[in-house]
Amino acid sequence: MSGDLRDASSAGVTGPSSRSDEIARSWDANAGAWTRAVRERSIESRRIATDAAIVETVVARAPRRVLDVGCGEGWLCRALGAEGIDTVGVDGSAALVEAARDAGGEFHHVSYDELTTSPASVGLSRFDAVTCNFSLLADDVVPLLRVLATMLQEDGAVIIQTVHPWIARGEAGYVDGWRTETFATCAEHFAEPMPWYFRTLASWVETLLRAGLTIERIVEPLNPTTGEPLSLIIVAARAGETDRSTS
């Protein structure tokens, strides 16, 4: 859900226990500024590459039904809807879900904790794809991803777009850890900074495997001017039913 985390600096914070609450609070506090930033397309990386990249990656799989987790004000749901894909959005911020509903579409106000413990809260049907577009921001996303995997059709995929680890590592270096997004590159005034958890490529791969997912495809959208990757998109499917180690 975040816009451009590349300028985040190390926060030097410890103790992950309250970070999820802090993330949730920041989205409520920043809901208005965020909605304007997305709808006015003022976040450059999204405008020049990453918005189109996530849409193309989803559309390439020709899904009929998609769940967008951390949908924010709903732009991805609307973009996929315009491609004829039945898309449901879910977000933990009541203010963002309200903004999303105002623009039309099916949205549920459900926190990640609620979604993890009660996936049926967004309906009982299975999805051809579940998208997490810059919306996995906590340190432990394995329980959520494990549940999202169960919400997939047999040939479905979880499609994650996140900051490119190599570009986004920041001053804290290429190691997992908490960072702080200040939204300094956004024109709008954001009321609160947001903590987010940086993960190396190796850590992303381990996280997915622990959630029972295997990587099917990687997409690295480039900045058309500089040639630098602006994000990392991971398409991950449920690990095969066959356990190779015992077969």
Add this chain to the structure above:
Amino acid sequence: MSGDLRDASSAGVTGPSSRSDEIARSWDANAGAWTRAVRERSIESRRIATDAAIVETVVARAPRRVLDVGCGEGWLCRALGAEGIDTVGVDGSAALVEAARDAGGEFHHVSYDELTTSPASVGLSRFDAVTCNFSLLADDVVPLLRVLATMLQEDGAVIIQTVHPWIARGEAGYVDGWRTETFATCAEHFAEPMPWYFRTLASWVETLLRAGLTIERIVEPLNPTTGEPLSLIIVAARAGETDRSTS
């Protein structure tokens, strides 16, 4: 097999057809300089990080029998042998295989083409791991990897160490293509430059999937001084027998 490709520059060459021959010729021409560079540990990235990283990654899987493809003068075979692992080396350079045999161990002089068409040329037993330590240098490595996958035990893995795509992209930018290794950072005099094919992360993942392999683990050895990743290690297992798309 290459040492430190990070300083390679774009060669501006086209036409991949003769590149494999050129790669093979360069290893024969550079065999003496290469053997000295490895045995005198004069390649910094290997000394400070990547040698230990590939050994640790292999040992962590507790394999009994390993095939090292592109073994060069044989150091990895000897290092794994010292850990009690039965390791066989194969290389396309007669001069390097001779140097490897001089230091002791089981080595076969077999080109990648021969290995691809006649995998039994290195024996009929299956391996718990197949290593490719900086030794996948051609543009199309899918046929070779597909054959290596068939040489694995059920729970075996192909373990590839390569230059880190985000660091090694060089002036040609973050796009697949041929580069030239000049060995300029090595103290020894190398007779010939070597063409090698640069692959983005996305391209590596696609290559593995096309070869019937799925990624089980990624390791990114860091330079202990700068914190930059010095290489990318990919541990890949045979894709499950279950085809999810039809099950």
